[in-house]
Amino acid sequence: MKRRITLSWLLMALICLPMFAQMQDPVRFKTEWKNLSANEAEIIFTGTMDQGWHVYSTDLQEGGPTSATFNIDKIEGAELVGKLTPIGKEIKQMDPIFEMEVKFFEGTAKFSQKVKLTGGDYLITGYLEFGACNDQNCLPPTSVDFSYKGTVAAAASATSAPAKTEEAAAPAESTETVDSTAAVTTAPQTLQEATDYWKPVIKELSNYGSTEEQESHSWIYIFFTGLVGGILALFTPCVWPIIPMTVSFFLKRTKDKKKGIRDAWTYGASIVVIYVALGLAITLIFGASALNALSTNAIFNILFFLMLVIFAASFFGAFEITLPSKWSNAVDSKAEATTGLLSIFLMAFTLSLVSFSCTGPIIGFLLVEVSTTGSVVAPAIGMLGFAIALALPFTLFAMFPSWLKSMPKSGGWMNVIKVVLGFLELAFALKFLSVADLAYGWRLLDRETFLALWIVIFALLGMYLLGKIKFPHDDNNNKVGVGRFFLALISLAFAVYMIPGLWGAPLKAVSAFAPPMQTQDFNLYKNEVHAKFTDFDAGMEYARQNNKPVMIDFTGYGCVNCRKMELAVWTDPKVSQMLNDDYVLITLYVDEKTKLPEPIKVTENGTERTLRTIGDKWSYLQRSKFGANAQPFYVLLDNEGMPLNKSYSYDEDIAKYVDFLQTGLKNYKK
Template sequence: MTQNMKKIGLLLAFISVSFLSIGQILQPITWSFSQQKKEGNIINLQFKASIDDGWHVYGQNLPSGGPVATSFHFDKITGAHLSGDVTSVSPIIRQYDQSFSMTLTWYVHQAVFNQKVIVTDPQKFFVSGYVEFMGCNDENCLPPAKIPFSFGKESSPITEPAKVKSISTPIHEVAPAIVQTIQPVKTDSVHTSKTTAVTESAQSTWAPVITQLDAFSNSKNNEDTHDPLWLIFLKGLLGGLIALFTPCVWPIIPLTVSFFLKRSDNKTKAKRDAGLYGFSIIAIYLILGILITLIFGASALNSLSTNAYFNLFFFALLVLFAASFLGAFELTLPASWTTKLDNKAESTSGFVSILLMAFTLALVSFSCTGPIIGTLLVDVAVNGSYLGPAIGMFGFALALAVPFMLFAMFPMWLKSMPKSGGWLNSVKVVLGFLELALSLKFFSVADLAYGWRLLDREVFLVLWIVIFALLGFYLLGKIKFAHDSDLKHVSVVRLLLSIITFAFALYMIPGLWGAPLKAISAFAPPLYTQDFNLNPQSQHTVYNDYDQALEAAATQHKPLLIDFTGYGCVNCRKMEAAVWTDPKVKQLMSEQFIVASLYVDDKTTLKQPMEVTENGHTSLLSTIGDKWSYLQRSKFGANAQPFYVIVDAKGIPLTGSFSFTENPARFAAFLEGALRKGSH
């Protein structure tokens, strides 16, 4: 328990650091290098990356078009030669990424790599080079970084020979308060006027504005992408209320309450026992939620929820439960389990018997509560929160337990309680339809992972339209299953539910021609999987050069929205798909702003390399990505993407920075705030 409490503390610390580091330099990954003597003349060079919780470093040999893979480059080798390739000895995660439409690999917590070297001359042995890598978390990605290393007898500005020394990524060591300088490197290449313009504007439009950014309240411009705990609690409460009105739970309420009232002549004691029974139910489900987190861990639950194999399993499980709910067969736990618990509860007394009866309820109701609990835990797992499963299960258990306690305290209410009958079976059938629809969401994840293309967006929508249309006909009594009772008339509740169901089915029909259907965007496959689309989303042209964008901003008298992004940035693509396509946001960006998207991982070679001084150290910028990465950290004091900042034509910020959201209204408010500031 102590170890897991430490994990919870580390998670809370990470959340606090993440909140405070908006617009600041992040330091989630450090590298250390060492060498070990092996048999004979063989030496093992070890490269170790220490990775903060919540972050990951991509593996080696990734497919083209994806994020930057971890790679090792050897610039100088004397007195030795390499034996084989660099190999990893750390556990690696392999998972399909929908944003890149490919399977990627990455490491969490720690990544250790080894390279065998055969020494031919110990006196001259020296190896130097650099490791290139890219780090990301669930909200941000750092630009690709290069960390130099050296081993052997010669001195090195990075580390002493043959000694272990932790070396932070250079992009994490920037001291923004020190004045930055940019100088063109003297080469024989032909210099363009654009490069010269960058140099001349370095002390003005490239000057640091970190103090000005800090003066704004940046926190209000960003939101946590995870569900708050109160929302998780409400989801659990809703799940418990749904489970309460199932044939597995509802009939047990009067039987159990009557048992407590008959068990003791003292009505006060009977009510107290019923209250303990309710608290026992809460304790059982709460402990279950805590155990799930302690066994798997929050990050493991998050990874599991997006794993292709797990989604296939959960798809099959939900289809099985749906078939049971629709009447194909009865799905129950072995009767011996509940019989033994029930007999044990009868033979004991006190709190132990009450606790055993609560366990009996959990087992008896499993066929109805199991799929609801499973769906709730999968949904909560996406949040990657240690407290999420426990909070969700608490809400679920509370909804189950409260009726038992209330009816025990007020037994006369039992007379007004609706009797078990056909309506309970109807609830079960409705749940069967809903589970069948929800199962397709899990199959969609696996379908995208394996590239089967069996469940493209239009196929998914057709199936959902049919399922909810059939549900509407069932509610109207037009469809009848074998175990359904005769429906003499349609009640007002059934009529209202059928109207909602048919309306939802009709709402999805335009999606077959490319309508975005934002209400179900979290469930349906992405729009790019749809073959027939009459509503393609087109974006306005954006600049890819900071200085050119500033010139356009000055000419057109508009503020400049700088989008620090990356080809390997997952959440950048999410912002572009979910937020930039919003009509209001799109109008603001296209009509009121000059937009510059600066890719920090662009590997295009600069025509004129740039020498820069950061924190007293000189380094060389050789690619366009290096240039924009330097601009972000030196001028704005940040190095994670996505990162948005709005400046005037002189490079002065008009409002605070913005990180990530999937809520278009928040991003629109960020844009409008800058416009109001710029108009003064």
């Protein structure tokens, strides 16, 4: 048992360690030339991706993620047949952010382009461009260069020398290096390395420290969410009265007080093992890919909405959700018939079954919430926090039995906690309905409708806490305690806070739950931040002439988290004031499709690459100068192109962002 506890804490320590690498290489493609006949071949692109990442397929709607496309730089002695074709299992689902159906691959992506050889020498050079994302960020549009050349007999005499043709037409596989004959039709320009603006500052940036990955924050958040859920479960009528009875049993069953305490520790550890096993079972049953899909799957979100509404009704007193009594009776009788550690473990399992009517809705909400984060280990982490909070009182009261006298007695206050939880479950249920509403385009739950429902829910919660509303299991006590009064005050104030949102106020506190601002039909609020420049060199030169620091915003048209940052953080008055007045804001779109006047050839990590679009150029700048390739990515620079602070990625904490900007200003003034 001690080993299990140690392993659980070791797992928790490992997953909470920050990850410092910023450069990401989650998708790797290779190309292959395959002869289909004497005068027909196909170019096959096969990509493998890390867990949690996906590559988008072909022919996505305009305004959505980056589609996979086949692009030609030069073609001689051949012509394309049809379009780029995706091969394999293509996943289709509605994306609530883009409000369109998207198609993508997970694990492996494969595309094919057929080519007809017209005879004689042939030369085909070009690139595959694709987009890749995970739940936290997206890569800029990425290209996979290829170059194939050879000789083939004319179609009329193809059958006369098939062996020679096939041998000549089978070049070595190429994934990155472009053949020297694959020159683009116009002479490429080169980047002016003489300018200090483009000088790499990866080492200087790292000296300020690395920004933690968002996923480590989400895991810590999930653990503490579970911890809070466990604390709330303690104060329900199904758990609180059991604590003194269970502790007294362990202390009285043996004359050895140390053994009684040891049994109580074992009992608490058994609770942890049971609930963590439940979290692991969720992952094993659904699988990693299914958990990743839950966040945007409309059907799952509708089911979650209905489940949370049922849980809320149960907490309000409409009915009780209980497991079959024969289950708990069978486990209880088995516990009495056995001895030792097995007996204690079965007693803990009995507690889990008996308290299900109170803990079930809390566990259900927790598992629903953490499953939609897309993290494979999230259910286990959430259950670890829940179980620790639930098990700790049994152990502490066994170690300090005198504390039992100071425990509040059971009473109507526990039902108040259940009803409050019911209101909260009802409010969070609307979040999942909102995802389904966006996916199907029903427009039933636009932002103002969502906010109106939340205003009503939290206003009713405040009225309940003041004793103006009664539910079936509430007592007739008309007195309102000081604690209930302050909770009512908070709930009513929160309802009033949301009212300006009906006219377009950003409402930072609920931006993670409410539908996006574009669903708002009536919006009087205008406080947007616009970049002064969308060209790096021009913006840096302007900053030098006006003696101002620079903030570089690496973003993308299809970057969802970039839009979230702009809505939730940049609209803050303090942030917008600094961005507009104190900094020269340069926004660089890494998926900008506008062609460069002339292609640019660069050497990166020993490999020659061709930059064809403005987006390619800014993506190369981000990689070569700052050693990063994910968006959003914010970096502060002085007039010489040197960093003023560590970089900043996706984190909607406004206080952190303000500190990020203020630290840059302070370092610039030095």
